[in-house]
Amino acid sequence: MGLHDPVTDWASDFDHTDDAWVADPFPIWDELRETCPVAHSERYHGVWLPTRHEDIAEIAHDTKRFTSRQVIVSEYRAPLDMAPQGTAPPITSDPPYHQGARRMLLPAFSPQAVARLEPFTRQACQDLVDQLEGNDVVDAAEGYAQHIPVQVIAHMLGLPASDGDRFRGFVNVVLEGVDAAREDREAGIVEFFRYLKDLIEDRMRRPGDDLVSYLLDVDLDGEKVDPFWVTRMIGLLMIAGIDTTWSAIGASIWHLANVPDDRERLIAQPDLLPTAIEELLRSYAPVTMARLVREDFEFNGCAMKQDDFVLLPFPAANRDPAAFDRADEVIIDREVNRHAAFGLGIHRCVGSHLARMELRVALEVWLDAFPDFSLADARAVRWSGGQVRGPRELPLKIETRSERY
Amino acid sequence: MKVHVDQELCQGHGRCYALAPELFEPDDLGNGFAIDEGDVPAELVAKARLAAANCPESAVIIIEDTDLATEAAEPT
Numbered sequence: 427m428g429l430h431d432p433v434t435d436w437a438s439d440f441d442h443t444d445d446a447w448v449a450d451p452f453p454i455w456d457e458l459r460e461t462c463p464v465a466h467s468e469r470y471h472g473v474w475l476p477t478r479h480e481d482i483a484e485i486a487h488d489t490k491r492f493t494s495r496q497v498i499v500s501e502y503r504a505p506l507d508m509a510p511q512g513t514a515p516p517i518t519s520d521p522p523y524h525q526g527a528r529r530m531l532l533p534a535f536s537p538q539a540v541a542r543l544e545p546f547t548r549q550a551c552q553d554l555v556d557q558l559e560g561n562d563v564v565d566a567a568e569g570y571a572q573h574i575p576v577q578v579i580a581h582m583l584g585l586p587a588s589d590g591d592r593f594r595g596f597v598n599v600v601l602e603g604v605d606a607a608r609e610d611r612e613a614g615i616v617e618f619f620r621y622l623k624d625l626i627e628d629r630m631r632r633p634g635d636d637l638v639s640y641l642l643d644v645d646l647d648g649e650k651v652d653p654f655w656v657t658r659m660i661g662l663l664m665i666a667g668i669d670t671t672w673s674a675i676g677a678s679i680w681h682l683a684n685v686p687d688d689r690e691r692l693i694a695q696p697d698l699l700p701t702a703i704e705e706l707l708r709s710y711a712p713v714t715m716a717r718l719v720r721e722d723f724e725f726n727g728c729a730m731k732q733d734d735f736v737l738l739p740f741p742a743a744n745r746d747p748a749a750f751d752r753a754d755e756v757i758i759d760r761e762v763n764r765h766a767a768f769g770l771g772i773h774r775c776v777g778s779h780l781a782r783m784e785l786r787v788a789l790e791v792w793l794d795a796f797p798d799f800s801l802a803d804a805r806a807v808r809w810s811g812g813q814v815r816g817p818r819e820l821p822l823k824i825e826t827r828s829e830r831y
Numbered sequence: 832m833k834v835h836v837d838q839e840l841c842q843g844h845g846r847c848y849a850l851a852p853e854l855f856e857p858d859d860l861g862n863g864f865a866i867d868e869g870d871v872p873a874e875l876v877a878k879a880r881l882a883a884a885n886c887p888e889s890a891v892i893i894i895e896d897t898d899l900a901t902e903a904a905e906p907t
Contacts, residue, residue, distance in 0.1 A: 537857050538859070762881070764885055764889075774844055
């Protein structure tokens with residue numbers, strides 16, 4: 427895939443869109459962690475790759491030397507005058523602006539607010555499995571996982587579920603299109619912002635009981651937020667909330683298809699699910715974030731230059747044996763699990779409580795409907811490239827229940 | 832034993848109140864706070880330690896019982 431040359435040296439010329447990385451990044455990270463814990467590449471006009479938990483945590487917490495002005499690695503750099511908000515606040519914002527923008531969003535994603543969305547989520551999952559029931563082979567990524575976050579965010583924004591296909595197109599352009607031709611990506615992004623602008627204008631005229639109307643009305647430092655920035659925030663919620671959760675649900679189902687013992691144990695011990703979910707998040711953390719270096723400086727012997735990207739592969743941090751016992755094993759009853767799947771520091775995923783609820787409900791409903799399943803064809807599983815990793819095609823063979831009765 | 836959430840470190844990951852809801856609760860933003868004075872009854876000591884061990888920001892602070900700590904530190 428992509429426009430880039432294949433990687434032959436991961437320590438000095440890595441590319442997170444390379445086929446080998448997309449297929450299985452873990453051996454790459456494991457080797458770099460041992461041999462070159464902060465790798466560098468001249469691709470994308472300069473990008474660094476730490477793979478130790480300690481370094482990733484330090485960079486994630488250091489908002490002085492690393493800016494969030496742009497968090498998706500590409501050939502381009504967001505202009506400096508986008509600061510302090512960045513292109514999609516608060517994920518692209520630095521302190522002190524960041525805190526206010528984040529506080530606007532947090533109440534809508536608190537555990538209490540998320541609990542109110544659970545019945546809707548469960549019904550959405552149930553409707554999806556009802557549609558799949560009766561098929562011998564189903565695609566758990568295309569036919570199940572991807573629809574769940576789309577429907578939940580559409581519900582939160584007061585949009586019809588039928589807009590889901592358009593959302594998914596936007597997400598694809600922004601996150602997975604980083605190595606597409608520049609004109610194609612830009613045209614897609616323009617269409618996305620036109621959609622958002624129409625949505626915001628509609629809610630300004632006719633406020634409702636939805637997240638868009640809430641954000642247009644909420645105070646930040648005693649003033650309403652400019653609708654331009656509300657547009658950007660809504661864009662962020664769509665982009666950040668869909669691919670990521672889809673990936674986590676899909677990767678978890680993929681694991682349970684691969685490891686029948688874990689699947690059977692979760693069916694026998696449903697109380698174990700919350701613990702297992704943390705281990706699945708640790709093991710298959712979907713998100714790799716990025717920062718830009720604010721000014722030239724030396725980090726652990728690496729001469730970082732202003733506007734170099736630094737990737738923050740949280741899934742690599744989660745597999746660091748210095749931070750986790752038996753880091754390379756998936757242990758679904760792992761009790762001590764200080765994983766970084768939702769990031770670390772002030773940019774901790776705003777939607778983490780929502781994502782956990784969606785993942786738990788999605789697995790509960792799936793396992794209830796399909797207690798016995800396996801990979802239909804391991805070679806047909808396709809993973810996404812770029813900074814959000816999860817299965818995009820996941821054909822599963824479903825064993826019918828009739829044998830069980 | 833007492834527990835305390837360092838609000839300088841807490842980022843609202845929510846592991847403490849998910850694992851030990853008897854000891855921690857979220858505010859409207861999702862940040863964790865010790866319930867009441869943070870006193871940990873004997874039967875919840877293990878849960879308190881589990882919450883601390885699972886905080887990604889190491890923001891959950893365990894304050895061991897001072898009398899016991901002093902006794903343990905003194906040579907017998």
